[in-house]
Amino acid sequence: MREMPVFPDLRGFLSWCEARDDYASIAEPVALEHAMTAVHRAVLERGGPVLRFDHPLSGGQNVDMPVVTNLFGTTERVAAGLGVTLDRLDELGAFLASLRAPEPPEGARDALSRWPMLKAALATRPKVMKRAPVQAEVFKDDDVDLGRIPVQTHWPDDAGPLVTWPVVLTRPHGGEANEVNRYNAGVYRAQVIDRDKLIMRWLQHRGGAAHMRSWHTKGEAMPVAVVLGADPATLLSAALPLPETVSELTFAGALAGKRPRVVPAKTIPMMVPANAEIVIEGWVHPDDLAPEGPFGDHTGYYNAAEPFPVMQVTAITHRKDPLYLSTFTGRPPDEPAIIGEVFNRFSLPVIRAQIPEIRDLWLPPAACSYRMAVISIDKRYPGQARRVMMGLWGMLPQFSYTKMIVVVDDDIDPRNWDDIAWALATRMDPSRDVMTLERTPMDYLDFASPEPGLAGKIGIDATNKIGSETTRDWGDVMHTAAKDAKFAEDLLARCLPEVMS
Known part of the structure; x- marks a missing residue:
């Protein structure tokens, strides 16, 4: 390779x-x-x-x-x-x-x-x-x-x-x-x-x-x-x-x-x-x-x-x-955060070997590279998002200090804050889709934790709800038809090339 x-x-x-x-x-x-x-x-x-x-x-x-x-x-x-x-x-x-x-x-x-x-x-x-x-x-x-x-x-x-x-x-x-x-x-x-x-x-x-x-x-x-x-x-x-x-x-x-x-x-x-x-x-x-x-x-x-x-x-x-x-460490960006960004991609096949339904993941560098994770999954059954959260926290040591996990569907780009915000706003209900844990291992340097080395964790299920997860009819996502999208591209290329450049 x-x-x-x-x-x-x-x-x-x-x-x-x-x-x-x-x-x-x-x-x-x-x-x-x-x-x-x-x-x-x-x-x-x-x-x-x-x-x-x-x-x-x-x-x-x-x-x-x-x-x-x-x-x-x-x-x-x-x-x-x-x-x-x-x-x-x-x-x-x-x-x-x-x-x-x-x-x-x-x-x-x-x-x-x-x-x-x-x-x-x-x-x-x-x-x-x-x-x-x-x-x-x-x-x-x-x-x-x-x-x-x-x-x-x-x-x-x-x-x-x-x-x-x-x-x-x-x-x-x-x-x-x-x-x-x-x-x-x-x-x-x-x-x-x-x-x-x-x-x-x-x-x-x-x-x-x-x-x-x-x-x-x-x-x-x-x-x-x-x-x-x-x-x-x-x-x-x-x-x-x-x-x-x-x-x-x-x-x-x-x-x-x-x-x-x-x-x-x-x-x-x-x-x-x-x-x-x-x-x-x-x-x-x-x-x-x-x-x-x-x-x-x-x-x-x-x-x-x-x-x-x-x-x-x-x-x-x-x-x-x-x-x-030499290097320095501080609030990102710093070299450890940039290395972590590469390691995210590098580690994905190993993580998928343990949890195959994971399609992609992102640990935002601004969140100290590991305190928060956004995970996209191929969702097939009720409760799957929670299972993935528990698997990440329990099976993979590198996620033991990740205190927030947001799980989204595979139509969401986990590296796009606009996509994440839309999923949270339209696919998540705080009374149903939030899971919290208490007194779990945490980075000793996390001053937000109530006790040194022990803190809570939060998991947010921002996926479409299926089966027994909801009693309501779930909405259909809107998409522009492929032929209409191509028509728009061709028209704008002819009439407004400066917009498409």
Whole structure:
């Protein structure tokens, strides 16, 4: 399915962007404190290019490491990072859905036709390297200094510098360092609090926190690797809502069409991506906590300061002349919202494999990308809309924090607010078609929830009512006849071409 060239590292992807005039360098000095975020945001809102800041300033002093931002600031670049163009996202989603749940071949010809699937599966096996670009420079012990990395302070009331695009690698207790298929890779923000200390903000339901518990119940510190500037497939795999049994690092091999390269870390028993820009190695010790935040978040609000685990850094390794990849989170649009927009389409075949009557779905970026969902279905029986709501909330983890679901018929475009408003106004009765739930899991950062981590959910059935759902005759939707529509098009093309242009 892959149409794009293989991007073995971040630099390969940046070169591809530059060849398309989708990459810009900023030579003027720009402050890491607030100003760089303001520039990035202004460019992202205009659908602009990847940015490279050549002269970042920290406290008025130059930091000798360029900063790259806005990497996934357009849906086209997100799709390219997955290896395809936007118009083939649905095909890629269907292919990966079949890779996750393959059917047995029906004969030799069918088996041969599945060679791309087999090739993708084989690409997930990591290749262990003896030497790696990311370890060209190694700093240990007293030479460790996070201040050499140009970490931004994004918003005026932020508590300090915040790493926002880390791929954080952990593994469960009892596993071996070379068992990369058991690793978890997550994008968890990390606050810099000292030259050799980071605060890891992973919530209790995330993979990193689960691994931490497996180590700490044994009274042992957990090894952690923070990867900065990974290749696009690894970055996007770490952000995807994959099942807990699927390793993001190995899944990245299937996305990239190339076996991932890893190398043993220098001071911890972990494998790390060989072609990354920077790797921070260290340990998280039991009961070593520090207050993290406040920081501006994807909700558009600052979250409160709360205790999270501290990572004691033991080494920083990086390429010669490394690049630091960064982003910001805030009220959409931001990069996470744009990535989420692509993931919606990408995930649809997987969701339809679980709930086949779903025809399309939209998670409005303005609703923080997952707080609200609009679902169109092929409706065939009474109560079907409610069944779909319950299925999404109960079966698919990525919808556990979606607090509002609107279900519409398949004649409604779920991405069109006018269509949604019409369906709500003409097919929904509040006394009959609204379902609410109490005390369900919710994003800890949702300040609207009555209790942290617990909140209600609402489902709205905005479909045509059939059978026992109504006692009234249901209206027929008006449509212009096809021959009349064609007559109008032809007439206007002749008489009022300026209207039709």
